[in-house]
Amino acid sequence: MIKEIIHDVHFLSQKSTPATSADIQxxxxxxxxxxxxxxxxxxxxxxxxxxxxxxxxxGLGKLPVMMINPEIIAQDTPYQTTEGCLSLDGVRPTQRFKHITVKFQNEQFQWQTQDFTDLIAEVIQHEIDHCNGILI
Ligand SMILES: [Zn+2]
Incomplete structure (x- = not known):
């Protein structure tokens, strides 16, 4: 079901808890x-x-990729960038890493580890920050 996007900064600043197979919906x-x-x-x-x-x-190309309980287990090469967020107005400066290694569960709740670089890595870091209640 398509949901509305939350803009409440107080709500978005709370840390999320681990997901289980009960959270498939x-x-x-x-x-x-x-x-x-x-x-x-x-x-x-x-x-x-x-x-x-x-x-x-x-999005990886046109394909939506789901990550459940993602965790960055390695990162290198920090750089400064600016990002926008669907929940916030405008763009803001932030620091990201060019290369990351992420451990996560896929849609079947199977654990995987994968490397990402550049823009995809930046998006993943932004979304994992959301899980930790961190906004740009
Ligand atoms: Zn965002």
Missing amino acids: AVRDLKATFIANSDRAAGLAANMIGIHKRIIVF
Whole structure:
């Protein structure tokens, strides 16, 4: 089900808790909401649709990729950039890492570890920050 995007900064500043297979509907709702907003969002985190669970989604080409309980286990090469956020107005400066290694569960709740670089890595870092209640 497509959900409304939350703009309440107090709500978005709370840390999300780990997701389990009981949260499969939240995974589906986040995917549907991302697809509905994919023309203006590079990624979304579950708290942006009102669910404080550690679930994110981002676009790889046209394909939505879901990550459940994502955790950055390695990162290198910091740089400064500016980002926007569907929940916030305007763009803001932030620091990101050029290369990251992420451990996460896929939509079938299987653990995987994968490396990402550049813009995709930046989007994943932004969405994992959302899971930790951190806004740009
Ligand atoms: Zn955001």
